[in-house]
Amino acid sequence: MTGVHLQNGSRAAAKMPVDTAADPAARSAPLIAVSNLTFWYGRTLVLENVSFEVPDGEFLSIIGASGCGKSTLLQILDGILRPTEGTVLVRGRAVGTVRDNSRAMVFQNFALFPWKTVLDNVRLGLDYRRRDLTRKQRMEIARHYLDRVGLAAAESLYPYQLSGGMQQRVGLARAFAVQPDMLLMDEPFGALDAQNAELLREDLHALVAEEHRSVIFVTHNLDEALQLSGRILLMSSSPGRIFEDIPLAAQKLDVDHWIHEQQGQYRTRIWDFLKTEVASAQGRQVRQR
């Protein structure tokens, strides 16, 4: 099935075809499987021996101090960078070997094209990935997601005419519009003020639940990670390694208990780790000078 039906403009009903869709073995594989990933940037070892899996429907946050390689890891998962060693499999296939529609990226500084209108920015991924759809169909999907993030009235504006919060809504709509299995989000709310970030977190939470997407969410903000995630990967730095894999989903089922007791405990634990990481990174910087 290649068409995408939007019934009454309310919901994108059909899922995009993925190259692996016809292969049952691939469908049963984890959405993303990273094993023994190592990445050198010139003579700097950025990531060492990173392994984890992400099943369908999971909201995974990656937290670590600045420079621990979180964004590099995300770019490798996106296929922009190639790992020096190790493998990244998307539904059982090496990333970068096939052009598929399994992932879409949301960027910290929005990365909207200044010369394209809001609607054309949202249409961007569809224009590149879904040549099988007619222009009208792509417009229809883009409009649907623009409406979904509350910017239907702004479709003919240019990005510079929007506030930061609105620009990131466009970024979200652009990523959701290609209907990927997984969203890769690189500190998407890091450039926003606290209120806009909170609003967008709520919208993201609703969209992810409604569309059943998986998310890998890189952030510095541990409250954000605790609020949104079903699981947190804690990364140590220089080189970046997985320090701890914290599953939260089970505890979150009992919402009241979670909010009042567990969240505080996890916050203290993660913050204790981050404090040490940030302090040691500053120590390294001072020594290097």
Place this chain on the structure above:
Amino acid sequence: MKSKVSANQEMPLEAVMTPRHEPPCESWVSRKRAQILPLGTAVVILVLWEVLGRTMNWNPLFFSYPSKIWGGFIDLADGPLLSDLRVSGTEFALGMALSILIAVPIGLAMGSLRNLYYAMDPLVTALYSTPVLVLAPMLVIWFGLGISSKVAIVVILSTFPMMINLTEGVRNTDRALLRAARSFGATRWRIYRDVLFPAVVPFFVTGLRLAIGRAMIGVVVGEYIASTSGIGYQINSDAEVFATSRYLAGVAVILVFSVATMEILKVLERRLAPWGHASRAQE
């Protein structure tokens, strides 16, 4: 819906520096002051010039004033002006067209290919910053007194500012946009079409503006050095015989042409890059 949604609007520096408490004035004069004020300056200068010319009784061989220059213009227009403009215009247009044809591919390639940039940049920068007009006499010897030598002068003057600006445009393209395009699966051609070409438009227009200024210098100086026609030749001939009013009328023609070209470029820039003005205003 064309209204701006946020407060990210262009704000005049004056308004930022001096907070105003009265409501903004919306009169016609206030709205059109960007057009009215420069006209006002021109009128004041012309009137002062005219009054000085009429009252001071300076030697007409060395000095002229607006009404006399207008007379000189009528004289020129009845005489060789049109054919001179045709010659100079042809030299200018051919020279600019050749410059664009040379500068665009090389500039884009230098911006995209690092090795080519390293190899070519010192040469291009040297040729841009050296007053290559000193080569004009040699070009006249090579290409003769006709339009070819002036076209060559325009090319060596105008190519490099465009080339340098295009190179910088490509090199300054926002890496995040390139990454976004690749992330969403853009082909190499789509990256050029959707990211690099639009990103260099404002740089290209800036290069074009510099190139046009230099091209006009090239045409006029080329005709000064050795020519048998053209507006530069005419100006030089009138200056040599102390026909000061006609000479200044020729200068005024060039001035009007320059201003008109720059205004056309501004319109072109707004059409080609409607996002550019506002985003630069934000920076």
